[in-house]
Amino acid sequence: MNKKQSRVQELVICALFSALIAIGAFLQITIPVQPMPMHFTLQYYFSILAGFLLGGKRGLLSVLIYLLIGLVGIPVFASGGGPAYLIRPTFGFLLGFAFNSGAIGYLCERWLPKKGWQYLIIATVGYALYYLCGMIYFYVISNYVIDVPVGWGLVFINCFVITAVPDYLLCIFGALTAYKLVPIVRKNILK
Template sequence: MSVTRQATYDLVLEAIGAAIIVVGSFISVNLSAVPFTLQTLAVMAVLMTLGGKRGTISIICYLLMGTVGLPVFAGMKGGPYVILGPTGGFLAGFILVGFIYWVTSDRWFRIDELPRIRRIAAKTVLSIVCLAVLYAVGVVWFMYIYAHETGEIGLASAVSLCVVPFILPDIAKLIAAVAISEACRKIVKAKI
């Protein structure tokens, strides 16, 4: 495949990845201070399906669209105030998750080259690590913003608001993301 054709192919996949994340954020239910969305499913499915580099670029495009004001975040919100708000750490954490997935899966372990069972196991473990990082960044940011807006909040309270209600649904989303990535693997690898 020529360089121009490969670049076009990558750009199209990255745009599709960003669109998938947007759709995942539109499905939103406010259960607590942090809304329940399918963003985690979308982000991890995009990373695992497109690969770390293309997936991370998709995440950055999604966040840039929302930051400039397009209503692509949960609850059809957009603008810098969302990134700077209490749940902005979870959004910003997607970038860190993308880079971790990129470096770990594409550079260190070359997950896509593993036999099927090992690849699925590696994707599952790596997605759980990424989820833990996302929780850590989101909770720290939530505590920082919450403390400035309304007063102190302890780690236990922040975790009970931002993590505990989401652990089981997020694990289910990670399993679904692995299944989606495996189902779409041949399509993405085909390079039309």
């Protein structure tokens, strides 16, 4: 495969993962919290796989493409799309997908995990970054942009306690999926 074909293949694979993350937005359970409802979706799972299977740069790129598509107004987010999404407190979790995917891909490229528990450790680092980004953004936007005062305790309950266990199950599932798929992808697709 020449360099041009390789670049086209990379872009197609990044676009595929952007599409998977978008599809994941529509497989959702709505959680009624204040100031705006949160949606538990499969986007997080696909952002984990993007990092593991595509690596740091391509995984991050696939999430950034997804975010850009949503911010220009195409309704690929759980509640639509458009630039107004930037002032939604839960947008930090969408940004968290980028941190999650980029960190997972970077660590996977550096560590080259071979065992399932190594994949789980890497996925857990991404999980921590995802929640850190989402919770900080939720607090800042709520308190300083839309002027809906919330304390850290409420942020912790609304943004972590309610969704942490199901998201960590997705984290485990993503690590196990990656454990099986990464060797195949490295050997056959992204050489």
